[in-house]
Amino acid sequence: MAKEKPRDLRAGIALLWGEQDRPTRGPRPSLTPQGIARAGVAVADAEGLAALSMNKVAAEFGVSAMALYRYVPGRTELVELMVESVLAELPDLAVAGDCWRERMVEWARCSARVHRAHPWLLAATAMRRQLIGPHQLGWLEAALAALEPTGLPAAQRHRVFVLVAGFVRTHAQELLDFDAAHDEEWNRLTGELLDRHADRFPALARAVADGAFAPSAADPLEFGLDRILDGVQVLIDRM
Numbered sequence: 001m002a003k004e005k006p007r008d009l010r011a012g013i014a015l016l017w018g019e020q021d022r023p024t025r026g027p028r029p030s031l032t033p034q035g036i037a038r039a040g041v042a043v044a045d046a047e048g049l050a051a052l053s054m055n056k057v058a059a060e061f062g063v064s065a066m067a068l069y070r071y072v073p074g075r076t077e078l079v080e081l082m083v084e085s086v087l088a089e090l091p092d093l094a095v096a097g098d099c100w101r102e103r104m105v106e107w108a109r110c111s112a113r114v115h116r117a118h119p120w121l122l123a124a125t126a127m128r129r130q131l132i133g134p135h136q137l138g139w140l141e142a143a144l145a146a147l148e149p150t151g152l153p154a155a156q157r158h159r160v161f162v163l164v165a166g167f168v169r170t171h172a173q174e175l176l177d178f179d180a181a182h183d184e185e186w187n188r189l190t191g192e193l194l195d196r197h198a199d200r201f202p203a204l205a206r207a208v209a210d211g212a213f214a215p216s217a218a219d220p221l222e223f224g225l226d227r228i229l230d231g232v233q234v235l236i237d238r239m
Contacts, residue, residue, distance in 0.1 A: 009131065012077055016084060016133035031061060033071050037081035041118065044082065049120035054078070079124050084133040086118045091142050101229050103146035104160075108168050108225050111139070115172035122172055150236050160232055167228060171221050187213070 054065040091110035096102040198205035
């Protein structure tokens, strides 16, 4: 089996940042990396990231997959371009005023909306060292700028960003995994099990009896953000 050719990371960065060399002669290109990325987003939105292929995206333009390789080297680069595409609209934190906390809440809300609109984004930005484009860095820039007035050291500001971003991802994953019918059946079966074995799990039985798992009108995203940012405020107050 032939060994896979190492990826040209510099070429990938140039593609994401629009810094690749452009031909000065010949016919004008009929496609663009950005247009191909938008077509890829449409495929992933409709069918999921696992269904994405160069062939499917090429079909959107009525061309062969080989025709796309002139603009995008492969699927990995395509996914990175797709991430850039859906993050092109940076969060406008000015609408939240000057308070660092309200700005971080707005950042999280904006991020949650993007994840709801494009569920495949979770897999595309999993914890790995993928290449990052200017739009993705723009979201990080917005969060770090919002946290500057806290006076926290730079390393702690970054950790707060990671904590908030990670919570948004967890919330998005919960929404993605939720199935109302399955949830109802799971609750019924688990309730029956607990009724039979309550003596083995007394704390859990008491929590259930006290309504720990009852439906709540509280927004889980807002509740979690409030708890996280309460903790950040304690950290600030200790400085």
